[in-house]
Amino acid sequence: PLFPMPDPLCLVYNSDDGMLSLNPMALAVLHGVTQPMVVVAIAGPYRTGKSFLMNRLAQKRSGFPLGPTVKAQTKGIWMWCLPHPHQPGVVLTLLDTEGLSDPHKGDSSNDAWIFTLALLLSSTLVYNSVGTIDEKALEQLRLVTELTERVHVRVKDADPAAEFVRVFPGFVWAVRDFTLQLRDDERQLSEDEYLEEALRQRHGNGRAVQASNELRRCLRAFFPRRKLFVLKRPTDDTKLAQLEELREDELQPEFRRQADAFCQYIWEEAPVKVLPGGRQVTGTALACLAERYVEAIASGAVPCVESAVMALARSENTAAVAAAVAEYRQGMEQGLVLPTASRAVLVAVHEGCEHRAINIFLSRAFSDSDRSYQCQLMVELEAAKEEFCRRNEEASEQRCREVLQELWQDVELRLQRRDYVAPGGARLFQEDLGCVLEAYQGWPDKGVKAEAVLEEFLRERQALVHALCAAEAQMELLERQRAAAVAEEAAAKEAAAAQLEEQRRSLEEHKRQLEQRMLKEQRVLLEEQDRVLAHHLQEQRALLQDGFKREADVLRRQIEQLQE
Protein backbone atom coordinates (compact mmCIF):
# COMPACT_ATOMS: atom_id res chain seq x y z
CA PRO A 1 0.00 0.00 0.00
CA LEU A 2 1.40 3.36 -1.06
CA PHE A 3 -1.01 5.45 1.01
CA PRO A 4 -0.69 6.82 3.66
CA MET A 5 2.86 7.76 2.77
CA PRO A 6 5.42 7.22 5.54
CA ASP A 7 7.59 9.98 4.09
CA PRO A 8 7.22 12.74 1.53
CA LEU A 9 8.23 12.06 -2.07
CA CYS A 10 9.44 14.44 -4.72
CA LEU A 11 6.52 15.08 -7.08
CA VAL A 12 8.11 17.55 -9.48
CA TYR A 13 11.82 17.31 -10.22
CA ASN A 14 13.56 20.54 -11.05
CA SER A 15 16.78 19.75 -12.87
CA ASP A 16 19.80 22.03 -12.81
CA ASP A 17 18.96 23.34 -16.28
CA GLY A 18 15.48 24.33 -15.05
CA MET A 19 13.50 21.52 -16.69
CA LEU A 20 10.48 20.34 -14.73
CA SER A 21 9.43 16.68 -14.81
CA LEU A 22 7.23 14.38 -12.73
CA ASN A 23 8.36 11.57 -10.49
CA PRO A 24 6.60 8.36 -11.63
CA MET A 25 6.70 7.00 -8.05
CA ALA A 26 4.76 9.97 -6.72
CA LEU A 27 2.30 9.73 -9.61
CA ALA A 28 1.74 6.07 -8.79
CA VAL A 29 0.86 7.04 -5.21
CA LEU A 30 -1.61 9.66 -6.45
CA HIS A 31 -3.18 7.33 -8.99
CA GLY A 32 -3.94 4.92 -6.16
CA VAL A 33 -5.82 7.48 -4.07
CA THR A 34 -9.50 7.55 -4.99
CA GLN A 35 -10.64 9.70 -2.07
CA PRO A 36 -11.16 13.47 -2.42
CA MET A 37 -8.21 15.64 -1.51
CA VAL A 38 -7.54 18.82 0.40
CA VAL A 39 -4.35 20.08 -1.25
CA VAL A 40 -2.27 22.59 0.72
CA ALA A 41 0.80 24.01 -0.99
CA ILE A 42 3.39 26.30 0.53
CA ALA A 43 5.53 28.73 -1.45
CA GLY A 44 7.67 31.74 -0.71
CA PRO A 45 11.24 33.01 -0.44
CA TYR A 46 13.88 30.40 0.23
CA ARG A 47 15.06 29.51 3.75
CA THR A 48 12.05 30.89 5.57
CA GLY A 49 10.87 27.82 7.51
CA LYS A 50 8.37 26.50 4.94
CA SER A 51 9.25 22.83 5.33
CA PHE A 52 9.26 23.15 9.12
CA LEU A 53 5.72 24.55 9.07
CA MET A 54 4.53 21.82 6.68
CA ASN A 55 5.84 19.14 9.03
CA ARG A 56 3.65 20.67 11.75
CA LEU A 57 0.66 20.40 9.41
CA ALA A 58 1.55 16.73 8.98
CA GLN A 59 1.80 16.45 12.78
CA LYS A 60 5.24 14.93 12.36
CA ARG A 61 8.47 16.10 13.88
CA SER A 62 10.36 15.36 10.70
CA GLY A 63 9.40 14.60 7.14
CA PHE A 64 10.13 17.38 4.71
CA PRO A 65 13.89 17.87 5.24
CA LEU A 66 14.98 21.26 6.62
CA GLY A 67 18.73 21.65 6.33
CA PRO A 68 20.47 23.96 8.79
CA THR A 69 22.59 26.11 6.48
CA VAL A 70 21.92 29.02 4.14
CA LYS A 71 21.95 26.62 1.22
CA ALA A 72 18.48 26.06 -0.26
CA GLN A 73 17.13 22.69 0.84
CA THR A 74 13.86 21.85 -0.92
CA LYS A 75 14.17 21.35 -4.69
CA GLY A 76 11.21 21.16 -7.02
CA ILE A 77 7.90 20.23 -5.37
CA TRP A 78 7.60 17.59 -2.66
CA MET A 79 4.40 15.78 -1.80
CA TRP A 80 3.03 14.08 1.29
CA CYS A 81 -0.41 12.42 1.25
CA LEU A 82 -1.86 11.72 4.69
CA PRO A 83 -5.26 10.88 6.14
CA HIS A 84 -7.03 14.15 6.87
CA PRO A 85 -6.91 14.67 10.65
CA HIS A 86 -10.46 16.06 10.81
CA GLN A 87 -12.34 14.65 7.83
CA PRO A 88 -12.69 10.88 7.54
CA GLY A 89 -12.41 9.62 3.99
CA VAL A 90 -10.52 12.71 2.86
CA VAL A 91 -6.81 12.90 2.09
CA LEU A 92 -4.67 15.84 3.16
CA THR A 93 -1.99 16.39 0.56
CA LEU A 94 0.86 18.71 1.46
CA LEU A 95 2.99 20.23 -1.28
CA ASP A 96 6.27 21.77 -0.18
CA THR A 97 7.99 23.84 -2.82
CA GLU A 98 11.44 25.07 -3.61
CA GLY A 99 12.11 28.50 -2.13
CA LEU A 100 11.89 31.56 -4.37
CA SER A 101 14.73 34.02 -5.04
CA ASP A 102 17.61 31.72 -4.18
CA PRO A 103 20.62 33.88 -5.15
CA HIS A 104 22.58 30.77 -6.25
CA LYS A 105 19.96 30.07 -8.86
CA GLY A 106 19.29 33.34 -10.65
CA ASP A 107 16.48 31.94 -12.80
CA SER A 108 13.31 33.76 -11.82
CA SER A 109 11.27 32.16 -14.61
CA ASN A 110 11.87 28.71 -13.14
CA ASP A 111 10.78 30.10 -9.73
CA ALA A 112 7.63 31.45 -11.29
CA TRP A 113 6.74 28.10 -12.85
CA ILE A 114 7.13 26.31 -9.53
CA PHE A 115 4.94 28.93 -7.87
CA THR A 116 2.38 28.57 -10.69
CA LEU A 117 2.29 24.80 -10.35
CA ALA A 118 1.78 25.04 -6.59
CA LEU A 119 -1.06 27.45 -7.26
CA LEU A 120 -2.71 25.30 -9.91
CA LEU A 121 -2.49 22.07 -7.95
CA SER A 122 -3.61 23.31 -4.55
CA SER A 123 -6.93 24.22 -2.99
CA THR A 124 -5.16 26.40 -0.42
CA LEU A 125 -1.90 28.20 -1.15
CA VAL A 126 0.19 29.26 1.82
CA TYR A 127 2.56 32.08 1.03
CA ASN A 128 5.35 32.12 3.58
CA SER A 129 7.63 35.12 4.17
CA VAL A 130 9.72 36.63 6.92
CA GLY A 131 9.41 39.90 8.81
CA THR A 132 6.42 42.06 7.94
CA ILE A 133 4.19 42.81 4.98
CA ASP A 134 6.09 45.79 3.66
CA GLU A 135 7.00 46.97 0.17
CA LYS A 136 9.87 44.49 0.08
CA ALA A 137 7.62 41.58 0.98
CA LEU A 138 5.14 42.63 -1.68
CA GLU A 139 7.93 43.01 -4.21
CA GLN A 140 8.77 39.32 -3.67
CA LEU A 141 5.25 38.45 -4.76
CA ARG A 142 5.60 40.34 -8.02
CA LEU A 143 5.14 37.12 -9.98
CA VAL A 144 1.45 37.26 -9.09
CA THR A 145 1.03 40.17 -11.50
CA GLU A 146 2.55 38.04 -14.27
CA LEU A 147 0.18 35.14 -13.77
CA THR A 148 -1.81 36.09 -16.86
CA GLU A 149 1.26 35.01 -18.83
CA ARG A 150 1.50 31.72 -16.96
CA VAL A 151 -2.06 30.52 -16.58
CA HIS A 152 -4.95 30.31 -18.98
CA VAL A 153 -8.28 29.37 -17.51
CA ARG A 154 -10.02 28.81 -20.83
CA VAL A 155 -8.69 27.60 -24.14
CA LYS A 156 -9.94 30.78 -25.82
CA ASP A 157 -9.51 33.55 -23.34
CA ALA A 158 -10.01 37.23 -24.06
CA ASP A 159 -9.45 38.31 -20.47
CA PRO A 160 -7.70 35.52 -18.54
CA ALA A 161 -7.57 37.38 -15.23
CA ALA A 162 -11.36 37.70 -15.04
CA GLU A 163 -11.59 33.92 -14.69
CA PHE A 164 -8.82 33.41 -12.12
CA VAL A 165 -11.16 33.83 -9.19
CA ARG A 166 -13.09 30.77 -10.39
CA VAL A 167 -10.14 28.43 -10.21
CA PHE A 168 -7.54 29.87 -7.85
CA PRO A 169 -7.00 28.42 -4.37
CA GLY A 170 -7.59 30.14 -1.06
CA PHE A 171 -4.65 32.35 -0.08
CA VAL A 172 -3.06 32.15 3.34
CA TRP A 173 -0.14 34.41 4.13
CA ALA A 174 2.16 33.21 6.91
CA VAL A 175 4.53 35.89 8.18
CA ARG A 176 7.40 34.34 10.13
CA ASP A 177 9.65 35.90 12.78
CA PHE A 178 7.03 38.60 13.16
CA THR A 179 8.18 41.00 15.88
CA LEU A 180 5.83 43.98 15.54
CA GLN A 181 2.68 44.62 17.50
CA LEU A 182 -0.53 44.38 15.57
CA ARG A 183 -1.67 47.94 16.28
CA ASP A 184 -2.81 50.84 14.18
CA ASP A 185 -1.88 53.91 16.29
CA GLU A 186 -4.21 53.34 19.20
CA ARG A 187 -6.32 50.43 17.94
CA GLN A 188 -5.56 46.71 18.22
CA LEU A 189 -5.67 45.09 14.74
CA SER A 190 -6.64 41.54 13.95
CA GLU A 191 -4.34 39.63 11.62
CA ASP A 192 -6.87 39.85 8.81
CA GLU A 193 -7.33 43.60 9.32
CA TYR A 194 -3.58 43.95 9.05
CA LEU A 195 -3.59 42.03 5.77
CA GLU A 196 -6.47 44.04 4.31
CA GLU A 197 -4.77 47.25 5.35
CA ALA A 198 -1.56 46.13 3.63
CA LEU A 199 -3.52 45.30 0.47
CA ARG A 200 -5.38 48.66 0.31
CA GLN A 201 -4.54 50.76 -2.75
CA ARG A 202 -2.13 53.63 -2.04
CA HIS A 203 -2.61 57.11 -3.50
CA GLY A 204 0.20 58.52 -5.58
CA ASN A 205 1.37 58.58 -9.19
CA GLY A 206 4.96 57.44 -8.87
CA ARG A 207 6.05 54.33 -10.80
CA ALA A 208 6.74 52.42 -7.58
CA VAL A 209 3.31 53.20 -6.11
CA GLN A 210 1.59 52.24 -9.35
CA ALA A 211 3.49 48.97 -9.50
CA SER A 212 2.73 47.98 -5.92
CA ASN A 213 -0.89 49.06 -6.35
CA GLU A 214 -1.12 46.76 -9.33
CA LEU A 215 0.16 43.88 -7.23
CA ARG A 216 -2.31 44.69 -4.43
CA ARG A 217 -5.11 44.84 -6.97
CA CYS A 218 -4.13 41.44 -8.40
CA LEU A 219 -3.89 39.80 -4.99
CA ARG A 220 -7.34 41.07 -4.05
CA ALA A 221 -8.87 40.30 -7.43
CA PHE A 222 -7.44 36.80 -7.81
CA PHE A 223 -7.78 35.60 -4.22
CA PRO A 224 -11.16 36.40 -2.72
CA ARG A 225 -10.48 34.04 0.20
CA ARG A 226 -7.55 35.58 2.11
CA LYS A 227 -6.18 34.97 5.56
CA LEU A 228 -3.11 36.07 7.49
CA PHE A 229 -1.16 34.38 10.24
CA VAL A 230 1.80 35.97 11.98
CA LEU A 231 4.24 33.70 13.82
CA LYS A 232 7.00 34.63 16.21
CA ARG A 233 10.46 33.13 16.09
CA PRO A 234 10.07 29.56 17.38
CA THR A 235 13.12 29.65 19.63
CA ASP A 236 16.24 31.67 20.23
CA ASP A 237 18.97 31.87 17.59
CA THR A 238 21.27 29.30 19.11
CA LYS A 239 18.72 26.50 18.78
CA LEU A 240 17.21 27.37 15.43
CA ALA A 241 19.50 25.06 13.53
CA GLN A 242 18.31 22.03 15.55
CA LEU A 243 14.61 22.81 15.52
CA GLU A 244 13.73 19.27 14.56
CA GLU A 245 15.41 17.85 17.62
CA LEU A 246 13.74 20.18 20.10
CA ARG A 247 10.91 18.98 22.28
CA GLU A 248 7.59 20.74 21.82
CA ASP A 249 7.94 22.44 25.23
CA GLU A 250 11.30 23.89 24.21
CA LEU A 251 9.60 26.04 21.58
CA GLN A 252 8.34 29.52 22.48
CA PRO A 253 4.78 29.25 23.84
CA GLU A 254 3.68 32.19 21.70
CA PHE A 255 5.02 30.48 18.55
CA ARG A 256 3.26 27.25 19.51
CA ARG A 257 -0.03 29.06 20.01
CA GLN A 258 0.28 30.82 16.67
CA ALA A 259 1.41 27.72 14.79
CA ASP A 260 -1.44 25.72 16.34
CA ALA A 261 -3.95 28.37 15.24
CA PHE A 262 -2.51 28.15 11.73
CA CYS A 263 -2.79 24.35 11.68
CA GLN A 264 -6.32 24.39 13.12
CA TYR A 265 -7.37 26.84 10.43
CA ILE A 266 -5.93 24.68 7.65
CA TRP A 267 -7.43 21.48 9.04
CA GLU A 268 -10.83 23.03 9.57
CA GLU A 269 -11.17 25.52 6.76
CA ALA A 270 -8.99 24.42 3.84
CA PRO A 271 -11.52 22.95 1.39
CA VAL A 272 -11.39 19.83 -0.71
CA LYS A 273 -10.01 20.76 -4.11
CA VAL A 274 -12.74 21.07 -6.72
CA LEU A 275 -12.74 21.56 -10.47
CA PRO A 276 -14.76 24.31 -12.14
CA GLY A 277 -18.29 22.93 -11.98
CA GLY A 278 -17.86 21.62 -8.45
CA ARG A 279 -16.41 18.17 -9.00
CA GLN A 280 -14.10 16.97 -6.21
CA VAL A 281 -10.50 16.18 -7.10
CA THR A 282 -9.23 12.73 -6.14
CA GLY A 283 -5.60 11.61 -6.14
CA THR A 284 -6.06 10.12 -9.59
CA ALA A 285 -7.45 13.40 -10.87
CA LEU A 286 -4.64 15.40 -9.28
CA ALA A 287 -2.10 13.15 -11.00
CA CYS A 288 -3.77 13.80 -14.37
CA LEU A 289 -3.80 17.56 -13.77
CA ALA A 290 -0.13 17.53 -12.73
CA GLU A 291 0.76 15.59 -15.87
CA ARG A 292 -1.02 18.09 -18.12
CA TYR A 293 0.40 21.17 -16.44
CA VAL A 294 3.98 19.92 -16.32
CA GLU A 295 3.72 18.72 -19.91
CA ALA A 296 2.53 22.18 -21.01
CA ILE A 297 5.30 23.98 -19.11
CA ALA A 298 7.99 21.59 -20.37
CA SER A 299 6.90 22.15 -23.96
CA GLY A 300 7.04 25.91 -23.57
CA ALA A 301 3.26 26.37 -23.59
CA VAL A 302 1.04 28.09 -21.06
CA PRO A 303 -0.81 25.60 -18.85
CA CYS A 304 -4.55 25.82 -19.39
CA VAL A 305 -7.02 24.78 -16.71
CA GLU A 306 -9.84 24.09 -19.13
CA SER A 307 -7.83 21.82 -21.41
CA ALA A 308 -6.37 19.96 -18.42
CA VAL A 309 -9.89 19.44 -17.05
CA MET A 310 -11.08 18.30 -20.47
CA ALA A 311 -8.24 15.77 -20.73
CA LEU A 312 -9.10 14.58 -17.24
CA ALA A 313 -12.76 14.31 -18.21
CA ARG A 314 -11.87 12.22 -21.23
CA SER A 315 -9.94 9.69 -19.20
CA GLU A 316 -12.43 9.72 -16.31
CA ASN A 317 -15.40 9.30 -18.64
CA THR A 318 -13.77 6.41 -20.45
CA ALA A 319 -13.13 4.80 -17.07
CA ALA A 320 -16.72 5.59 -16.01
CA VAL A 321 -18.12 3.79 -19.07
CA ALA A 322 -15.89 0.78 -18.38
CA ALA A 323 -16.86 0.68 -14.69
CA ALA A 324 -20.55 0.97 -15.51
CA VAL A 325 -20.41 -1.83 -18.07
CA ALA A 326 -18.41 -4.03 -15.66
CA GLU A 327 -21.00 -3.41 -12.93
CA TYR A 328 -23.77 -4.29 -15.39
CA ARG A 329 -22.07 -7.51 -16.44
CA GLN A 330 -21.38 -8.57 -12.89
CA GLY A 331 -24.96 -7.83 -11.88
CA MET A 332 -26.30 -9.87 -14.79
CA GLU A 333 -23.95 -12.79 -14.09
CA GLN A 334 -25.07 -12.88 -10.47
CA GLY A 335 -28.73 -12.12 -11.03
CA LEU A 336 -29.46 -14.57 -13.84
CA VAL A 337 -29.78 -18.34 -13.88
CA LEU A 338 -29.68 -19.35 -17.54
CA PRO A 339 -31.89 -20.27 -19.22
CA THR A 340 -34.55 -17.96 -17.79
CA ALA A 341 -38.18 -19.10 -17.93
CA SER A 342 -38.98 -16.20 -20.22
CA ARG A 343 -37.39 -13.15 -21.77
CA ALA A 344 -39.34 -11.01 -19.30
CA VAL A 345 -37.37 -12.54 -16.42
CA LEU A 346 -34.09 -11.59 -18.11
CA VAL A 347 -35.38 -8.11 -18.88
CA ALA A 348 -36.40 -7.50 -15.27
CA VAL A 349 -32.86 -8.31 -14.09
CA HIS A 350 -31.47 -6.23 -16.97
CA GLU A 351 -33.46 -3.17 -15.92
CA GLY A 352 -32.14 -3.27 -12.37
CA CYS A 353 -28.55 -3.69 -13.56
CA GLU A 354 -28.93 -0.97 -16.17
CA HIS A 355 -30.23 1.44 -13.55
CA ARG A 356 -27.22 0.80 -11.32
CA ALA A 357 -24.81 1.07 -14.26
CA ILE A 358 -26.17 4.47 -15.32
CA ASN A 359 -25.92 5.60 -11.72
CA ILE A 360 -22.27 4.59 -11.53
CA PHE A 361 -21.55 6.30 -14.83
CA LEU A 362 -23.24 9.55 -13.85
CA SER A 363 -21.56 9.64 -10.46
CA ARG A 364 -18.14 9.51 -12.11
CA ALA A 365 -18.54 11.16 -15.49
CA PHE A 366 -18.33 14.91 -15.90
CA SER A 367 -18.08 17.58 -18.61
CA ASP A 368 -19.76 15.15 -21.00
CA SER A 369 -21.63 18.09 -22.48
CA ASP A 370 -22.30 16.51 -25.87
CA ARG A 371 -23.28 13.28 -24.07
CA SER A 372 -20.96 11.27 -26.29
CA TYR A 373 -19.82 9.07 -23.40
CA GLN A 374 -23.37 8.45 -22.28
CA CYS A 375 -24.24 7.40 -25.84
CA GLN A 376 -21.26 5.09 -25.84
CA LEU A 377 -22.50 3.63 -22.57
CA MET A 378 -25.94 3.02 -24.07
CA VAL A 379 -24.43 1.25 -27.05
CA GLU A 380 -22.19 -0.91 -24.87
CA LEU A 381 -24.99 -1.80 -22.46
CA GLU A 382 -27.25 -2.74 -25.36
CA ALA A 383 -24.50 -4.95 -26.82
CA ALA A 384 -23.92 -6.59 -23.44
CA LYS A 385 -27.63 -7.21 -23.04
CA GLU A 386 -27.81 -8.78 -26.49
CA GLU A 387 -24.93 -11.05 -25.54
CA PHE A 388 -26.80 -12.18 -22.42
CA CYS A 389 -29.91 -12.76 -24.53
CA ARG A 390 -27.87 -14.87 -26.93
CA ARG A 391 -26.36 -16.89 -24.12
CA ASN A 392 -29.84 -17.31 -22.68
CA GLU A 393 -31.10 -18.67 -26.00
CA GLU A 394 -28.15 -21.03 -26.34
CA ALA A 395 -28.69 -22.35 -22.84
CA SER A 396 -32.36 -22.85 -23.58
CA GLU A 397 -31.65 -24.63 -26.88
CA GLN A 398 -29.25 -26.99 -25.21
CA ARG A 399 -31.63 -27.75 -22.35
CA CYS A 400 -34.55 -28.40 -24.75
CA ARG A 401 -32.49 -30.70 -26.96
CA GLU A 402 -31.42 -32.69 -23.92
CA VAL A 403 -35.02 -32.97 -22.72
CA LEU A 404 -36.26 -34.14 -26.12
CA GLN A 405 -33.39 -36.55 -26.41
CA GLU A 406 -34.34 -38.11 -23.14
CA LEU A 407 -38.09 -38.22 -23.85
CA TRP A 408 -37.51 -39.70 -27.30
CA GLN A 409 -35.42 -42.60 -26.04
CA ASP A 410 -38.33 -45.04 -25.74
CA VAL A 411 -39.67 -44.14 -29.18
CA GLU A 412 -36.20 -44.69 -30.58
CA LEU A 413 -36.09 -48.12 -29.03
CA ARG A 414 -39.45 -49.07 -30.55
CA LEU A 415 -38.27 -47.76 -33.89
CA GLN A 416 -35.28 -50.06 -33.73
CA ARG A 417 -37.54 -52.94 -32.77
CA ARG A 418 -39.70 -52.02 -35.79
CA ASP A 419 -42.79 -51.89 -33.53
CA TYR A 420 -44.37 -49.22 -35.67
CA VAL A 421 -44.09 -51.22 -38.89
CA ALA A 422 -46.52 -53.82 -37.58
CA PRO A 423 -50.26 -53.38 -38.09
CA GLY A 424 -51.66 -50.64 -35.90
CA GLY A 425 -48.13 -49.27 -35.79
CA ALA A 426 -49.17 -45.84 -37.01
CA ARG A 427 -51.68 -45.47 -34.21
CA LEU A 428 -49.11 -46.63 -31.65
CA PHE A 429 -46.60 -44.10 -32.99
CA GLN A 430 -49.24 -41.39 -32.75
CA GLU A 431 -49.87 -42.22 -29.12
CA ASP A 432 -46.21 -42.33 -28.23
CA LEU A 433 -45.60 -39.03 -29.97
CA GLY A 434 -48.51 -37.54 -28.02
CA CYS A 435 -46.94 -38.75 -24.77
CA VAL A 436 -43.55 -37.30 -25.68
CA LEU A 437 -45.08 -33.93 -26.55
CA GLU A 438 -47.15 -33.82 -23.40
CA ALA A 439 -44.16 -34.63 -21.25
CA TYR A 440 -42.16 -31.97 -23.09
CA GLN A 441 -44.83 -29.33 -22.54
CA GLY A 442 -44.90 -30.07 -18.84
CA TRP A 443 -41.11 -30.03 -18.44
CA PRO A 444 -39.98 -26.98 -16.38
CA ASP A 445 -37.22 -24.42 -17.13
CA LYS A 446 -36.95 -24.98 -20.84
CA GLY A 447 -36.47 -21.28 -21.52
CA VAL A 448 -37.16 -19.06 -24.47
CA LYS A 449 -36.35 -21.57 -27.23
CA ALA A 450 -38.85 -24.30 -26.21
CA GLU A 451 -41.07 -23.89 -29.28
CA ALA A 452 -38.28 -23.39 -31.81
CA VAL A 453 -36.35 -26.46 -30.69
CA LEU A 454 -39.49 -28.59 -30.74
CA GLU A 455 -40.32 -27.50 -34.25
CA GLU A 456 -36.82 -28.27 -35.45
CA PHE A 457 -36.92 -31.63 -33.71
CA LEU A 458 -40.14 -32.60 -35.40
CA ARG A 459 -38.85 -31.44 -38.79
CA GLU A 460 -35.83 -33.71 -38.39
CA ARG A 461 -38.13 -36.66 -37.70
CA GLN A 462 -40.18 -36.08 -40.88
CA ALA A 463 -37.94 -38.17 -43.12
CA LEU A 464 -37.94 -40.95 -40.60
CA VAL A 465 -41.69 -41.17 -40.51
CA HIS A 466 -41.75 -41.00 -44.27
CA ALA A 467 -39.50 -44.01 -44.35
CA LEU A 468 -41.92 -45.80 -42.12
CA CYS A 469 -44.52 -45.14 -44.79
CA ALA A 470 -46.97 -44.53 -42.10
CA ALA A 471 -49.22 -42.07 -43.90
CA GLU A 472 -51.35 -41.52 -40.90
CA ALA A 473 -48.40 -40.95 -38.69
CA GLN A 474 -46.98 -38.57 -41.22
CA MET A 475 -50.14 -36.51 -41.26
CA GLU A 476 -50.14 -36.41 -37.51
CA LEU A 477 -46.53 -35.27 -37.52
CA LEU A 478 -47.21 -32.60 -40.11
CA GLU A 479 -50.13 -31.32 -38.06
CA ARG A 480 -47.99 -31.13 -34.93
CA GLN A 481 -45.25 -29.42 -36.84
CA ARG A 482 -47.62 -26.79 -38.18
CA ALA A 483 -48.92 -26.12 -34.70
CA ALA A 484 -45.37 -25.76 -33.40
CA ALA A 485 -44.50 -23.37 -36.22
CA VAL A 486 -47.54 -21.19 -35.46
CA ALA A 487 -46.62 -21.13 -31.78
CA GLU A 488 -43.06 -20.17 -32.61
CA GLU A 489 -44.13 -17.36 -34.90
CA ALA A 490 -46.42 -15.96 -32.23
CA ALA A 491 -43.61 -16.14 -29.68
CA ALA A 492 -41.22 -14.37 -32.05
CA LYS A 493 -43.73 -11.56 -32.66
CA GLU A 494 -44.27 -11.10 -28.97
CA ALA A 495 -40.53 -11.03 -28.36
CA ALA A 496 -40.01 -8.34 -31.01
CA ALA A 497 -42.71 -6.17 -29.47
CA ALA A 498 -41.26 -6.70 -26.01
CA GLN A 499 -37.81 -5.74 -27.27
CA LEU A 500 -39.10 -2.48 -28.71
CA GLU A 501 -40.74 -1.71 -25.40
CA GLU A 502 -37.50 -2.52 -23.54
CA GLN A 503 -35.51 -0.16 -25.73
CA ARG A 504 -38.04 2.58 -25.11
CA ARG A 505 -37.86 2.05 -21.36
CA SER A 506 -34.05 1.97 -21.44
CA LEU A 507 -33.95 5.28 -23.30
CA GLU A 508 -36.33 6.79 -20.79
CA GLU A 509 -34.16 5.62 -17.91
CA HIS A 510 -31.10 7.29 -19.47
CA LYS A 511 -33.11 10.45 -20.06
CA ARG A 512 -34.60 10.54 -16.60
CA GLN A 513 -31.28 10.14 -14.77
CA LEU A 514 -29.63 12.61 -17.12
CA GLU A 515 -32.24 15.29 -16.52
CA GLN A 516 -31.78 15.00 -12.76
CA ARG A 517 -28.05 15.31 -13.19
CA MET A 518 -28.31 18.32 -15.54
CA LEU A 519 -30.51 20.19 -13.09
CA LYS A 520 -27.92 19.64 -10.38
CA GLU A 521 -25.05 20.77 -12.62
CA GLN A 522 -26.94 23.90 -13.60
CA ARG A 523 -27.46 24.73 -9.96
CA VAL A 524 -23.74 24.36 -9.20
CA LEU A 525 -22.83 26.58 -12.17
CA LEU A 526 -25.27 29.29 -11.11
CA GLU A 527 -23.93 29.20 -7.57
CA GLU A 528 -20.38 29.52 -8.88
CA GLN A 529 -21.42 32.45 -11.04
CA ASP A 530 -23.13 34.13 -8.06
CA ARG A 531 -20.00 33.77 -5.96
CA VAL A 532 -17.82 35.34 -8.66
CA LEU A 533 -20.33 38.17 -9.09
CA ALA A 534 -20.53 38.82 -5.36
CA HIS A 535 -16.74 38.93 -5.17
CA HIS A 536 -16.47 41.42 -8.05
CA LEU A 537 -19.20 43.62 -6.59
CA GLN A 538 -17.47 43.69 -3.23
CA GLU A 539 -14.13 44.58 -4.85
CA GLN A 540 -15.81 47.33 -6.90
CA ARG A 541 -17.41 48.84 -3.80
CA ALA A 542 -14.10 48.77 -1.96
CA LEU A 543 -12.32 50.48 -4.87
CA LEU A 544 -15.01 53.16 -5.15
CA GLN A 545 -14.81 53.78 -1.42
CA ASP A 546 -11.08 54.30 -1.67
CA GLY A 547 -11.58 56.65 -4.65
CA PHE A 548 -10.27 54.40 -7.46
CA LYS A 549 -12.93 55.15 -10.02
CA ARG A 550 -11.06 53.97 -13.12
CA GLU A 551 -10.24 50.55 -11.61
CA ALA A 552 -13.81 50.25 -10.37
CA ASP A 553 -15.06 50.94 -13.90
CA VAL A 554 -12.98 48.07 -15.27
CA LEU A 555 -14.60 45.75 -12.74
CA ARG A 556 -18.05 47.16 -13.49
CA ARG A 557 -17.62 46.16 -17.13
CA GLN A 558 -16.61 42.64 -16.06
CA ILE A 559 -19.67 42.48 -13.83
CA GLU A 560 -21.93 43.56 -16.66
CA GLN A 561 -20.42 40.91 -18.91
CA LEU A 562 -21.03 38.26 -16.26
CA GLN A 563 -24.60 39.40 -15.72
CA GLU A 564 -25.24 39.01 -19.42
Ligand SMILES: Nc1nc2c(ncn2[C@@H]2O[C@H](COP(=O)(O)OP(=O)(O)OP(=O)(O)O)[C@@H](O)[C@H]2O)c(=O)[nH]1
Ligand atom coordinates in the same frame (compact mmCIF):
# COMPACT_ATOMS: atom_id res chain seq x y z
N1 LIG B 1 14.18 32.12 12.15
C1 LIG B 1 13.43 31.05 11.91
N2 LIG B 1 13.99 29.92 11.51
C2 LIG B 1 13.19 28.86 11.28
C3 LIG B 1 11.78 28.92 11.43
N3 LIG B 1 11.28 27.72 11.12
C4 LIG B 1 12.31 26.93 10.78
N4 LIG B 1 13.48 27.62 10.88
C5 LIG B 1 14.81 27.15 10.62
O1 LIG B 1 15.22 27.68 9.37
C6 LIG B 1 15.96 26.73 8.63
C7 LIG B 1 15.25 26.47 7.31
O2 LIG B 1 13.99 25.86 7.55
P1 LIG B 1 13.19 25.15 6.41
O3 LIG B 1 11.90 24.73 7.00
O4 LIG B 1 14.03 24.14 5.75
O5 LIG B 1 12.98 26.39 5.44
P2 LIG B 1 12.50 26.32 3.92
O6 LIG B 1 11.77 27.59 3.69
O7 LIG B 1 11.78 25.07 3.68
O8 LIG B 1 13.87 26.33 3.13
P3 LIG B 1 14.10 25.95 1.59
O9 LIG B 1 13.44 24.67 1.35
O10 LIG B 1 15.56 25.88 1.45
O11 LIG B 1 13.51 27.08 0.81
C8 LIG B 1 16.07 25.49 9.49
O12 LIG B 1 17.26 25.51 10.18
C9 LIG B 1 14.92 25.64 10.45
O13 LIG B 1 15.20 25.05 11.70
C10 LIG B 1 11.22 30.17 11.87
O14 LIG B 1 10.00 30.34 12.02
N5 LIG B 1 12.10 31.20 12.09
Ligand SMILES: [Mg+2]
Ligand atom coordinates in the same frame (compact mmCIF):
# COMPACT_ATOMS: atom_id res chain seq x y z
MG1 LIG C 1 12.06 23.60 2.36
